[in-house]
Structures are given as structure tokens and as C-alpha cells.
Amino acid sequence: AEQAKEKLDALKEELNQYNYEYHVLDRPSVSDYEYDTKMKELKEIEEQFPELITADSPSQRVGGEPLEAFQKVNHVIPMLSLANAFNEQDLRDFDRRVREGVGEEPTYVCELKIDGLAVSLLYENGQFVRGATRGDGTTGEDITNNLKTIRSIPLKLSKEETMEVRGEAFMPHKSFVKLNEAKEENGEEPFANPRNAAAGSLRQLDPKIAASRNLDIFLYSVGLWEAGELESHSERLEYLKELGLKTNPEWRKCSSIEDVIQFVEDWMEKRPQLSYEIDGIVIKVDRLDHQEQLGFTAKSPRWAIAYKFPAEEVITK
Numbered sequence: 001a002e003q004a005k006e007k008l009d010a011l012k013e014e015l016n017q018y019n020y021e022y023h024v025l026d027r028p029s030v031s032d033y034e035y036d037t038k039m040k041e042l043k044e045i046e047e048q049f050p051e052l053i054t055a056d057s058p059s060q061r062v063g064g065e066p067l068e069a070f071q072k073v074n075h076v077i078p079m080l081s082l083a084n085a086f087n088e089q090d091l092r093d094f095d096r097r098v099r100e101g102v103g104e105e106p107t108y109v110c111e112l113k114i115d116g117l118a119v120s121l122l123y124e125n126g127q128f129v130r131g132a133t134r135g136d137g138t139t140g141e142d143i144t145n146n147l148k149t150i151r152s153i154p155l156k157l158s159k160e161e162t163m164e165v166r167g168e169a170f171m172p173h174k175s176f177v178k179l180n181e182a183k184e185e186n187g188e189e190p191f192a193n194p195r196n197a198a199a200g201s202l203r204q205l206d207p208k209i210a211a212s213r214n215l216d217i218f219l220y221s222v223g224l225w226e227a228g229e230l231e232s233h234s235e236r237l238e239y240l241k242e243l244g245l246k247t248n249p250e251w252r253k254c255s256s257i258e259d260v261i262q263f264v265e266d267w268m269e270k271r272p273q274l275s276y277e278i279d280g281i282v283i284k285v286d287r288l289d290h291q292e293q294l295g296f297t298a299k300s301p302r303w304a305i306a307y308k309f310p311a312e313e314v315i316t317k
């Protein structure tokens with residue numbers, strides 16, 4: 001069994017790397033056939049030596065039996081909602097409040113606001129151990145088995161960090177159209193939009209159904225983090241990527257509200273080119289000390305705002 005363990009460890013490393021290249025970088029280095037052949041080899045060894053199976057093995061993505069119900073999860077740091085901006089004046093008002101609060105010109109980070117389901121991923125010593133929905137911000141549902149089926153979620157980080165990361169799980173356009181075609185063929189009610197389809201998929205008690213829905217994820221923030229000492233949101237985004245997590249590549253630093261308004265106008269135009277749905281732009285003050293100075297209202301941070309695009313008629317055909 002010693003050689004089997006060595007062979008298995010090598011295959012795990014290799015397959016997790018290929019999975020990362022394909023689903024996170026969108027830059028595979030081997031053919032699907034080669035990936036599939038090595039996966040079969042790994043499963044054969046695990047079948048012979050079940051005691052060698054580990055939680056971060058690529059064979060463990062589509063987990064166990066359907067659950068009876070979801071366990072509750074308490075978010076130690078609440079997952080807050082963002083205040084909304086609907087026009088340029090709202091953005092200028094936000095900028096004025098920020099400048100008055102921090103007493104200097106802030107740097108902003110603008111990110112695409114993915115129209116999916118906010119989720120929390122907990123890693124302990126680099127291992128993915130638990131995934132949860134946002135719920136009401138304080139209490140969510142444990143959907144670990146369903147989130148494990150999202151191929152772009154690494155089962156192991158590139159460093160042995162103990163941290164909670166947050167992001168948006170979503171259903172890409174192509175998967176949404178295919179799913180609704182299948183539903184209509186079966187005479188079932190199609191989903192109204194990709195957000196409902198993603199939420200419906202992650203609320204399935206049977207992980208095999210979630211696995212069939214081709215969901216994806218972008219991570220964009222950090223919750224609990226033992227050793228966290230970075231100083232800005234932009235550094236955190238870069239660190240999430242360094243850890244092997246999928247981050248949205250379109251974020252930009254903006255040195256003034258004029259830049260923010262330009263970014264918002266640009267993406268209003270470019271939105272239809274994306275392979276996933278966005279419902280706006282998230283604007284955050286970059287420096288974490290500025291964020292602390294600004295603090296929170298009862299339900300939202302004062303250092304961030306969500307610019308909402310006018311609802312787009314979704315072409316479901």
C-alpha cells in the first residue's frame with residue numbers, strides 16, 4: 001500500500017492542478033481525455049485502498065448521500081448587505097460622505113456585482129471544510145456538499161491558511177439556457193433568471209443534482225482570518241488569487257469618483273459581452289483603516305455601495 005499511497009498523492013496533486021488550470025484559469029494544459037484517464041486511474045487505486053481516500057481528493061467532489069435537511073451555520077462576522085446607488089448623484093453623495101469621514105481623498109476599488117448567491121467558504125489549514133449560504137446575514141445553511149461540486153472551488157489552498165472567504169456562486173449563461181431547455185422539454189417550469197437557478201441548485205439536498213448544474217463562483221472578500229494583516233481590499237483580492245481561489249479579473253482601483261463613474265458607464269455598455277449575469281457595480285473604499293474609520297450603519301457598511309443597473313429584460317430563449 002506504500003507505493004499505492006505515493007502514486008495516489010502524485011495523481012491528486014496532478015489532477016487538482018489540471019482542475020485549477022481548466023476551471024479557475026480557463027487555460028488547460030492537458031486534454032480532457034488525459035485528465036479523464038488519470039481520474040480513472042486515481043479512482044481505481046482508491047477503490048483498491050479505500051483507507052487512502054482523503055477529503056481533498058478530486059474524486060470526493062460529488063459527495064455523499066442526499067441530506068434530510070441543511071444544518072444551520074452562524075456567521076461570526078455577519079454577511080452584510082450593501083446600500084444601493086441608482087444614479088450619478090447617489091455616487092457623488094457617497095463620495096462626499098466618505099471624504100468627510102476619512103478627511104482625505106480615498107482610493108476606491110470597483111468590482112462587477114455578480115448576480116448570484118452570496119456564500120461563505122471556510123478553510124482550515126488550507127483544507128476546504130465548510131460552505132454556507134448568507135441566509136439572513138447572521139445565520140445561513142450548511143451547503144458544503146453542494147459547494148464541493150463547484151469545480152472552481154479548490155479543495156486545498158496553495159498555503160495552509162485558516163480563513164473564511166466570501167463570494168458569489170452563480171450559473172453562467174450557457175448553463176442557464178441549457179438547463180431551461182431541459183426543463184421545458186420535461187414540461188417543467190423554467191427558472192426565471194440565473195440567480196434563481198443558482199439558488200435553486202445550491203438548495204438541493206442531493207449533491208448529484210447540484211453537480212449537474214455547472215455552477216461557478218467568484219470570491220471577493222474575507223471574513224474570519226487568524227493571521228490576516230493585509231492593509232487594503234485590493235491586496236486581499238490579489239491574495240485570494242494567490243491562494244488558488246477564483247477572483248473576477250475585471251476589478252479596478254479608481255483614484256476618484258470620476259473614475260468610478262467612468263467604470264460604471266463602461267460596464268453598462270460591456271455587460272452583454274459577459275458569460276454571466278451582473279446586476280451592477282460594487283464600489284469599496286480600498287484602505288482597511290479608512291473602512292474602520294467609516295464603520296457601519298445598522299445593516300450596511302458606510303465604506304461600500306452597490307450601483308444597481310436598470311433591470312435588463314433577460315432573453316431566456
Ligand SMILES: Cc1ccc(Cn2cc(C(N)=O)ccc2=O)c(C)c1
Nearest residue numbers: 018019022028029030031032035036
Ligand atoms: C471527459 C472529460 C473530462 C474533463 C472535462 C473537463 N475538465 C478538463 C480538465 C483538463 N483538460 O485539464 C480538467 C478538469 C475538467 O473538469 C471534460 C469536459 C470532459
